[in-house]
Amino acid sequence: MQNQILYVWYLLTAVTILAALLVVLAKNPIHSVLSLVVTFFCLSAHYVLLNAQFLAVVNIIVYAGAIMVLFLFVIMFLNLREYTEETKSNFAKLGAAVVGGVTLVAIIAALKKVQYPMPMRYDVRTGFVETLGEVLFRDYLLPFELVTVLFFVAMVGAVMLGKREKGERHF
Amino acid sequence: MEVFWIKAIIVLVIFGLSLVVAMYSTWAERKVAGYMQDRPGPNRAGWGGLLQPLADAGKMFFKEDFIPLQANKWLFIAGPCLAMLTALMSSSVVPFGDTIKIGEHEIQVQGIEVNIGILWVFGVVSLGVYGVMVGGWASNNKFSLLGAIRAASQNISYELAMGLSLIAIIMLTGSLSVRDIVLSQHGAAWNLFYQPLGFIIFLVCAFAECNRTPFDLPECEAELVGGYHTEYSSMKLGFYLFAEYINMFVSSCVISALYFGGFNYPFMDKVAEALGSDATGHNIATAIGFGVFFAKALFFVFFFMWVRWTLPRFRYDQLMNLGWKNLIPLAILNVITTGIGILLDIRWFSWVAMIAIVIIAVAQSAMKPKSARGILEAAPSR
Numbered sequence: 005m006q007n008q009i010l011y012v013w014y015l016l017t018a019v020t021i022l023a024a025l026l027v028v029l030a031k032n033p034i035h036s037v038l039s040l041v042v043t044f045f046c047l048s049a050h051y052v053l054l055n056a057q058f059l060a061v062v063n064i065i066v067y068a069g070a071i072m073v074l075f076l077f078v079i080m081f082l083n084l085r086e087y088t089e090e091t092k093s094n095f096a097k098l099g100a101a102v103v104g105g106v107t108l109v110a111i112i113a114a115l116k117k118v119q120y121p122m123p124m125r126y127d128v129r130t131g132f133v134e135t136l137g138e139v140l141f142r143d144y145l146l147p148f149e150l151v152t153v154l155f156f157v158a159m160v161g162a163v164m165l166g167k168r169e170k171g172e173r174h175f
Numbered sequence: 176m177e178v179f180w181i182k183a184i185i186v187l188v189i190f191g192l193s194l195v196v197a198m199y200s201t202w203a204e205r206k207v208a209g210y211m212q213d214r215p216g217p218n219r220a221g222w223g224g225l226l227q228p229l230a231d232a233g234k235m236f237f238k239e240d241f242i243p244l245q246a247n248k249w250l251f252i253a254g255p256c257l258a259m260l261t262a263l264m265s266s267s268v269v270p271f272g273d274t275i276k277i278g279e280h281e282i283q284v285q286g287i288e289v290n291i292g293i294l295w296v297f298g299v300v301s302l303g304v305y306g307v308m309v310g311g312w313a314s315n316n317k318f319s320l321l322g323a324i325r326a327a328s329q330n331i332s333y334e335l336a337m338g339l340s341l342i343a344i345i346m347l348t349g350s351l352s353v354r355d356i357v358l359s360q361h362g363a364a365w366n367l368f369y370q371p372l373g374f375i376i377f378l379v380c381a382f383a384e385c386n387r388t389p390f391d392l393p394e395c396e397a398e399l400v401g402g403y404h405t406e407y408s409s410m411k412l413g414f415y416l417f418a419e420y421i422n423m424f425v426s427s428c429v430i431s432a433l434y435f436g437g438f439n440y441p442f443m444d445k446v447a448e449a450l451g452s453d454a455t456g457h458n459i460a461t462a463i464g465f466g467v468f469f470a471k472a473l474f475f476v477f478f479f480m481w482v483r484w485t486l487p488r489f490r491y492d493q494l495m496n497l498g499w500k501n502l503i504p505l506a507i508l509n510v511i512t513t514g515i516g517i518l519l520d521i522r523w524f525s526w527v528a529m530i531a532i533v534i535i536a537v538a539q540s541a542m543k544p545k546s547a548r549g550i551l552e553a554a555p556s557r
Contacts, residue, residue, distance in 0.1 A: 038309070058294070077328070080308070080323070
């Protein structure tokens with residue numbers, strides 16, 4: 005049983021990495037978006053393996069269900085005509101490769117230092133929605149409420165920016 | 176291991192049932208349409224036209240499968256597959272019946288019982304739009320693209336109101352599991368009697384999420400030829416249409432589980448008592464519950480058809496106004512009144528919101544001049 009789960013994990017991780025690479029490497033932006041959706045699904049599957057079904061489903065609802073649909077929506081509008089990717093200069097490519105490589109090295113170095121303390125007592129219910137709700141609404145109530153205020157402010161700001169002024173031409 | 180096989184059989188039966196129901200919904204839809212328009216409907220293939228779905232499927236399979244030259248081939252194929260996949264996924268958490276007793280095992284008549292069941296349904300519903308969007312975009316046709324974009328914006332808009340009306344149910348039950356929600360409506364204590372406003376909002380949103388009339392703007396043939404499936408032919412088109420009927424059946428199941436008590440019916444305790452508490456009696460009681468659930472679900476499938484052949488299609492701005500300016504505020508009001516009800520320990524408190532809204536609506540329509548009366552506001556003048 006343990007081994008089977010390990011195989012599932014390997015398979016999932018391979019698919020995740022493949023899909024994530026496709027996001028960056030695909031020429032067509034629609035393909036990128038769709039592989040990003042696949043990536044989110046694989047991440048949700050990882051959450052399920054960690055027995056955190058609530059996080060898995062919320063990840064699907066929020067990212068795959070709402071945000072990626074909006075992404076696809078916008079890109080479909082952009083992509084009406086044959087979209088030619090502007091070619092970057094070699095200098096920019098080189099710079100991007102160096103910066104990305106350095107960041108990768110820094111992340112790997114940082115991760116190698118990290119110790120993963122095993123929890124003293126393994127609790128199956130850690131990832132359940134009941135546990136999460138208790139923690140969120142008891143221990144972290146104030147930050148949670150403040151985040152809602154932040155979201156509200158962001159929403160009002162987006163509406164203000166997107167509002168059509170009187171007499172202005174709309175597309 | 177025995178439990179595994181019984182569970183597998185249950186899953187297969189649920190899968191087969193939703194396919195068969197979707198198949199015969201196409202027949203029933205045409206029969207209902209025929210009845211409402213005073214004509215017989217399909218009546219040639221088999222008794223009362225009962226073999227019509229098979230004949231249609233045969234026709235679909237033998238038609239030419241056409242892929243436009245400029246289309247994105249793989250995504251064009253993936254579109255209908257995604258539509259079918261997402262349509263079939265959501266029925267896995269719906270509890271179709273109570274438990275079956277076999278030996279010392281007690282097995283739930285349900286695909287999977289998870290503690291986030293209703294969120295699973297919600298998540299899969301929100302994914303349903305990918306099939307339409309991918310197919311519409313890959314066709315490389317402006318009408319298809321417009322249909323796909325309409326579908327996406329409609330689904331996103333109505334998801335919000337749907338989620339908010341679900342929150343009121345979750346607040347009443349205190350659980351995200353669909354089975355717990357159904358079990359909390361034991362007997363005749365159906366959520367419908369405590370959440371009238373939430374039920375209406377959920378029903379309207381279910382229509383919009385299934386792309387059914389009066390919300391079938393994505394396939395509005397008067398404006399968009401065929402909408403997102405303009406370029407589709409043969410069984411690919413068949414899959415799109417079939418996915419719509421499966422969606423209809425699954426949302427009918429979800430509506431009857433959330434608001435109409437699922438497999439609960441009045442005097443169910445007395446029936447269970449009369450049948451006895453041994454394995455056979457329990458299984459018979461479960462079967463009756465399953466039948467009751469199915470009858471409720473089929474009623475809602477009929478309701479979907481009834482509305483389709485009764486109401487005309489909305490205009491697009493009316494659709495958006497209804498979603499954003501009417502349903503979402505109403506759903507928030509419903510959440511607040513339900514919260515007050517929980518605080519005061521009065522379960523039926525959201526009737527207050529319902530009655531207040533009806534009074535306001537009646538007063539408003541009485542105040543309006545006669546020429547401006549209508550369900551919705553007129554289009555903004557440009």
